[in-house]
Amino acid sequence: MRKIDRIIIHCSDSPPGTTAAEIDDWHRGRGWKRIGYHYVIEEDGSVRTGRKISEVGAHVQGKNRNSIGICLTGVRGFNKEQMQSLVILCNGLIAMFRPEKVQVQGHYEAQTKTHKTCPNMDMDEVRRMIVLGKPI
Numbered sequence: 001m002r003k004i005d006r007i008i009i010h011c012s013d014s015p016p017g018t019t020a021a022e023i024d025d026w027h028r029g030r031g032w033k034r035i036g037y038h039y040v041i042e043e044d045g046s047v048r049t050g051r052k053i054s055e056v057g058a059h060v061q062g063k064n065r066n067s068i069g070i071c072l073t074g075v076r077g078f079n080k081e082q083m084q085s086l087v088i089l090c091n092g093l094i095a096m097f098r099p100e101k102v103q104v105q106g107h108y109e110a111q112t113k114t115h116k117t118c119p120n121m122d123m124d125e126v127r128r129m130i131v132l133g134k135p136i
Contacts, residue, residue, distance in 0.1 A: 001053075001054060002053070002054060002056070002065070002066065003066055004053075004066055004067065004068055004093075004097045004102060005066045005067070005097075005101050005102060005103065006063065006066065006067045006068075006102060006103045006104070006105055006110065007067065007068045007070060007090055007093055007094070007102060007103070007104045007105070008059060008060050008063065008067050008068070008069050008070070008105050008106070008107055008110045009070050009071075009072070009086070009104065009105070009106050009107065009119045009121075009123070009126065010037065010059060010060075010069060010070065010071040010072070010106075010107045010118050010119050011071065011072050011073075011074060011075060011076065011078075011118050011119040011120050011121075012040075012071055012072070012073045012074060012075075013075050013118065014073060014074065014075070016043060016074060017043060017073075018042075018043075018073040018074070019040075019042055019048075019073070020035065020040035020042060020048035020050065020073075021048075023035055023037070023040060023050075023071065023073075024050070027058070032058055034050065034051060035050035035051065036050070036051070036057055036058030036059045036069065037050045037051065037057060037059050037069040037070065037071040038050050038051050038052075038053055038055075038057055038068045038069050038070065039068070039069070039070045039071070039089060040070075040071045040072075040073065041070065041071070041072045041073065041082050041085045041086055041089070042073050042082075043073055043074065043079065043081075043082065044081055045079075045081030045082055045084060045085040046085070047085050047089055050069075051069075053068060057069040059071070059107075060107055060110045060111050061111055062111070063110050063111070067110070068093055070086065070089060070090070072086065072119060075120060076120035076121065078121065083129065084134070086126070086129075087129050087130055087133060087134060090104055090130045091130060091133060094130075104123070104126065104127055104130060105123065106118065106119050106121065106123040106126075107119060109123060
């Protein structure tokens with residue numbers, strides 16, 4: 001098993017209704033072997049598995065080796081179903097690894113040398129939701 005020390009949250013920056021299968025197609029179109037994220041949370045809150053946790057992802061330059069990538073479909077203003085699934089998924093992943101060692105970051109926090117805003121949400125609020133175990 002890989003040593004995981006961070007969970008990195010992304011958004012797909014795509015229209016409503018985008019699916020994990022579509023993101024997989026986009027990534028394969030770039031020449032990747034499959035979707036770069038480990039999990040995708042679709043608009044209805046469904047959690048779709050992408051790469052296996054044991055596989056290195058392709059979701060944030062320079063930080064893939066020790067991270068798990070989670071992508072919420074959409075651009076911003078994610079709904080309650082997506083946020084609930086994010087909280088449950090993050091808490092489950094944190095419990096699998098050493099909780100005191102796992103950071104939850106937004107893409108923009110993990111890759112600071114770019115002008116990214118992904119996942120277009122307040123990550124301090126997301127971390128509070130994870131600690132509380134439910135969306136605020």
